Amino acid sequence: MSEQNDETEIWSRARTDSGEAFAELFRRHRDSVFRRAAALVDRMQDADDATAIAFFELWRKRRSVVLVDGTVLPWLLVAVTNTARNQRRGSVRYRRLLAALPRSDARDAEQEALTAIETEVLGIRLREALSVLDPKDAALLTLTALDGLSVADAAPLVGLKAGAARTRLMRARRRLQDRLGRHPSHVTWSLSEGERA
Known part of the structure; x- marks a missing residue:
């Protein structure tokens, strides 16, 4: 070397x-x-x-x-x-x-594209609707509907007692669905999941 x-x-x-x-x-x-x-x-x-x-x-x-x-x-x-x-x-x-992988035909691809666009638009509308809620209410909705926490678990995280959180969550859900207008169906299921105590 x-x-x-x-x-x-x-x-x-x-x-x-x-x-x-x-x-x-x-x-x-x-x-x-x-x-x-x-x-x-x-x-x-x-x-x-x-x-x-x-x-x-x-x-x-x-x-x-x-x-x-x-x-x-x-x-x-x-x-x-x-x-x-x-x-x-x-x-x-x-x-x-x-x-x-199975090949989807053009019609399926078109439907997937439309569904993706609808989901994106719904996400924008949901973000806008959440932005006008009281921050505690928006946090409750997010913690229960999106993060899967029970109301009892989410309440102390936003500084509320469980009973008060349930009342606020119910009102916030109604306001949110009113703001979303005619197309709340995609969101309603997720929001109702937050009902768990």
């Missing part, structure tokens, strides 16, 4: 948290590690990711990694090979899963 390739001193500094020494190791070996990854995966982005993961693992395990013939390159090549193979297996599983 030539002195030029001997990384003992650099690795010693890197193991004691020298970012500068670790950067030097990265500069020395980045291309070799990337080439190994690129030979094992389909996309260059995956090779970039595998390279980054290998160097991250080297840094994370720096206290236990041992040089081979005075260099960390063999360790990095094994690490990037394992990472790239795992990525490839994951990619194959993902493609198989996508292929196995």
Whole structure:
């Protein structure tokens, strides 16, 4: 092993948290590690990711990694090979899963888009309606209907007794449904869930 390739001193500094020494190791070996990854995966982005993961693992395990013939390159090549193979297996599983999913026709896709838009509009209307309520009432509605807390559990969180919270919640629910007008059906079920004591 030539002195030029001997990384003992650099690795010693890197193991004691020298970012500068670790950067030097990265500069020395980045291309070799990337080439190994690129030979094992389909996309260059995956090779970039595998390279980054290998160097991250080297840094994370720096206290236990041992040089081979005075260099960390063999360790990095094994690490990037394992990472790239795992990525490839994951990619194959993902493609198989996508292929196995039932295909929806254009009508279903259109219906899904319309439902998504309606849900978004309803969310905007709900946020607007909640914004005009008393903050304690809005918090009660959120804690009971969205977070699933009982009235008894939500009441002390907003500084109320359970009985007062039930009364305020009932009134707030009515005000909210009035503000939502003709289209409260999506929200009514969620709000009634907050009835639990």
